[in-house]
Amino acid sequence: MSPRQKKKAIDDFNMDPRKKIMVVGLRSGAEGLNLTVANRVIVVDPWWNKTAEQQAFGRVERIGQQKVSHLVRILSTANIDQRIAQMQVGKATEIDHALQDDGHTPVLPTDEQLRKLFTKKPLKE
Numbered sequence: 410m411s412p413r414q415k416k417k418a419i420d421d422f423n424m425d426p427r428k429k430i431m432v433v434g435l436r437s438g439a440e441g442l443n444l445t446v447a448n449r450v451i452v453v454d455p456w457w458n459k460t461a462e463q464q465a466f467g468r469v470e471r472i473g474q475q476k477v478s479h480l481v482r483i484l485s486t487a488n489i490d491q492r493i494a495q496m497q498v499g500k501a502t503e504i505d506h507a508l509q510d511d512g513h514t515p516v517l518p519t520d521e522q523l524r525k526l527f528t529k530k531p532l533k534e
Contacts, residue, residue: 422446435461442468448476453483455490459497 410418422431423446431447435456450466462482470478484490505511518526 419444433465435465443471443473444468445471445473445475448474448478449481450479451481451483455482455484455493455497457493457496457500459501 418431419442422428422444431444433442435452435454447469450469452462452465456462462480466478466480484494502511506513509515
């Protein structure tokens with residue numbers, strides 16, 4: 410859709426109470442939409458990065474939302490959907506660890522480890 414068509418579709422959805430469903434791909438749904446008139450997000454095309462799905466839900470669940478909101482993920486039993494789901498869990502675990510959201514306290518390097526890391530080693534000939 411052109412930007413003008415996209416704006417018209419969003420405005421129509423937000424203003425016309427008879428319009429109950431808006432089909433949006435995760436890629437376009439992640440860009441600056443405010444859809445608080447809606448209260449359900451149904452993900453049928455899982456993305457390798459769970460953040461894209463969370464952003465799609467964030468278009469509905471944001472300041473101004475007055476309804477209880479729901480996120481539904483539909484996955485098939487096909488290998489690709491299962492692998493994507495596993496990849497999402499692995500990536501979320503790694504990100505939580507990197508940001509220390511998993512509650513761990515990082516082990517700081519000792520003075521000796523830092524010295525070895527930053528000491529110039531002689532070149533071997």
